Amino acid sequence: VKRVINTTDEETRRQINQILMFPDESAGCLMTIEYADLHSGISVEEAIKKVRRISPERESIETLFITDHERHLVGTLNIRDLLAAKDSTMIGEIMDANVISVHTHENQAEVADKFKKYDFFMMPVVDNEDRLVGMITIDDIIDVIEEETTEDIYKMAAMQPIEDSYMQTGVLTLARKRFAWLAILMISATFTGLIIEKFQSALAVNVLLATFIPMLMDTSGNAGSQSAVSVIRATVLDEIAFKDTFKVIWKEFRISMITGLGVSLLNFIRVYVMYKSMPIACVVSITLFFSVVAAKIVGCTLPLIATKLKLDPAIMASPLITTIVDAVALLVYFNIAALILPGI
Incomplete structure (x- = not known):
């Protein structure tokens, strides 16, 4: 990690350090910073030009996140609605102000619950001051759901979860993760x-x-x-x-x-x-x-x-x-x- 940080530019280094600060299994660790955002005060014509410019560097542009001058998340905009609007229309007029977001310190299981509840493909991530800092996609959440389900299956069978696949995990490691619960149940x-x-x-x-x-x-x-x-x-x-x-x-x-x-x-x-x-x-x-x-x-x-x-x-x-x-x-x-x- 240190080698990567030392070879990147200042802005990228700041973003990497920001992600590394978040707790394990939090939305901050799960998010990507390759999101597409627009300022609410620009026109549709200006927004389309910006989307064209930044799209090769972004993971997805299907949903655009709208911010104010202090980078507070104020809305979202579907790319289809952007392309269908008149060039002179302001972004703030066509955005959806009913934004559902997750906090950087929110547990990944809670984030997965929100994805399932609202059927989202992506969701913005905000900090303590509601500033946009990243986004989480459905691909990331599928991995979380698989991980949480696997963990529950192991616990229901009185075993500690394993991180690697079954065939890649050593015999001693598997035995150690099973022994504790076996001993507890034996004593009980x-x-x-x-x-x-x-x-x-x-x-x-x-x-x-x-x-x-x-x-x-x-x-x-x-x-x-x-x-x-x-x-x-x-x-x-x-x-x-x-x-x-x-x-x-x-x-x-x-x-x-x-x-x-x-x-x-x-x-x-x-x-x-x-x-x-x-x-x-x-x-x-x-x-x-x-x-x-x-x-x-x-x-x-x-x-x-x-x-x-x-x-x-x-x-x-x-x-x-x-x-x-x-x-x-x-x-x-x-x-x-x-x-x-x-x-x-």
Whole structure:
């Protein structure tokens, strides 16, 4: 970078230094300074001459950014509207004054959200004083969306994101990025083991109870993951926020009642047909119902809490929710078994 700066002219050096000052993953780092701008006080004839002169050096001239004498962004102008206007018309008369811009320190994820919301192909970037300093194009945003999506996928699978492609990343690097979460989840699973150990006397009395533990844990974990993924997607798309927590819980509660009742009835028939035991079928089915309800409430609540705490909601996805729900399912299971089955 220093070599490039030393070999450039003063104006280019100033612009490069300006970009280097911005935080990582900010609009300032993402923007290009190869934008086309016009002064609001010039005529269409003068503007067309300037566009012809600067167009070879600009990344795009489809949208022209209009500034005042202090370089404040005051409007935008489509190149088609410029060419269709009379030569004597002033730029300030035909520009669109309703400008949507991004700030240099705005996070790239927020910039991507604006592109998706307004269907823009490019967007101006302004500084603290609303002076035009650059622009961001849709090509840059596509890269950001891909990067953010990839990062979320890794987090939802309890892995740290990698910067290079899978084949270019070394084995030790991949192992290191996976080990931390595996260790955390392994330690958290200790609570599940403690619950089983506490109720080992119940398992000793009725060994058949142990055969249903994997099914109960898997089903409740899957139910929680379904809610979590739905809420995370809605949060990312700005469809819901933390203030909608109770509405989301009420909706997921109704969903859990329907799905929980369905899988419980199906499981009741299966267990009774296979084992010819009404008490066991009742214990397993009732546990399954309450576990699904609890799992969906936990699954929809944790991502919203993460958003409120300024954390990535993807962190609260499948692995963490599954660990919590497993413990809840076991507690419900053994307590219901103690109520229904004699001698436990």
